[in-house]
Each structure stands twice: as structure tokens, then as C-alpha cells.
Amino acid sequence: MRFAPVAAALSLFLATTASVSSAGQTEAEPRAAMLIAQGQAALEAGETQAAIDAFEAALVVDPGYTPIFIELAEASRAEGLQGKAIRYYREALARDPGNFAAISGEGEALVEKGALEKAERNLARLESLCGETCPETLALQARIAVGPPERLAAETTEDEVASN
Numbered sequence: 001m002r003f004a005p006v007a008a009a010l011s012l013f014l015a016t017t018a019s020v021s022s023a024g025q026t027e028a029e030p031r032a033a034m035l036i037a038q039g040q041a042a043l044e045a046g047e048t049q050a051a052i053d054a055f056e057a058a059l060v061v062d063p064g065y066t067p068i069f070i071e072l073a074e075a076s077r078a079e080g081l082q083g084k085a086i087r088y089y090r091e092a093l094a095r096d097p098g099n100f101a102a103i104s105g106e107g108e109a110l111v112e113k114g115a116l117e118k119a120e121r122n123l124a125r126l127e128s129l130c131g132e133t134c135p136e137t138l139a140l141q142a143r144i145a146v147g148p149p150e151r152l153a154a155e156t157t158e159d160e161v162a163s164n
Contacts, residue, residue: 048078051071
């Protein structure tokens with residue numbers, strides 16, 4: 001019983017320290033940073049699967065570094081896996097709700113899936129958070145203006161004709 005107050009104070013201190021250190025992580029661990037750089041180089045070279053592999057390895061090395069999820073989402077989009085990309089963006093948003101890149105990227109992936117209404121919600125959210133002239137807002141506006149890929153637009157038109 002004599003140690004209960006000390007134990008409680010120590011556990012509170014450790015819990016606070018752990019939450020602050022994981023929430024405020026601004027740089028990746030050096031090994032993860034190296035893997036992220038490899039993944040970015042592979043993505044630029046058009047080797048999307050190699051990029052995904054590097055980013056996943058970086059995530060194993062440093063699971064607390066949120067930008068890895070955005071990199072994984074970008075690589076997944078390049079691979080044509082918009083659903084998977086949306087999951088990665090949402091994981092990044094769960095960790096950092098105000099991440100403009102994740103909001104914009106998710107919106108772009110939603111457009112690529114044909115979910116324009118949901119993408120417009122992301123655009124409204126971005127406009128309220130960072131304004132109408134921030135780069136992420138402009139990128140999402142441009143993607144929404146282009147619309148979904150032609151194959152989705154053609155499928156929608158065929159579905160509309162079939163239902164009439």
C-alpha cells in the first residue's frame with residue numbers, strides 16, 4: 001500500500017511521455033527513411049510493386065511514422081488499387097486528422113473510383129481547413145474537374161441506359 005501513490009504517479013508519467021513521443025514524431029527512423037527514399041525512387045521509375053515493397057518494409061521498421069501511409073497510398077493508386085489507397089489515406093487521417101495530403105489524396109482516389117460526391121466532401125473539408133488556394137485544394141479541384149476515368153463514365157452511362 002505504501003507504494004501505490006508512487007506507482008500511480010510513475011505510470012501516469014510514463015503514459016504521458018509515451019503518448020507525447022509517438023504523437024509528435026516528425027522524422028522517420030533512419031532505416032525507414034532509407035527505405036522510403038528507395039520506394040520514392042522506384043515509384044518515379046514506374047516500378048510500383050518495388051515501391052510498395054519498400055514502403056511496407058519502412059512501415060515495419062517505423063510503424064509510428066504516418067507519412068509512410070501516404071506513400072503507400074500513392075503507390076497503390078499508381079498500381080490502380082484505389083480501394084487499397086483509400087484505406088491507407090484513412091489510416092493516415094486516423095493518426096493525423098488534419099493531414100492535407102491525406103484528405104486530398106483520398107479525394108483523388110475517390111474520383112478515380114467514381115465517387116464524386118464523397119470527393120466533393122473532401123474538397124469542402126480541405127477548403128475549410130487550408131483555404132481555396134492551398135496546393136492540396138487546387139489538386140483535388142483539378143482532379144474533380146477531370147472526373148472519373150473514361151471506363152467508369154462509360155459504365156455509368158450504360159447503367160443509366162439499362163435502367164431506363
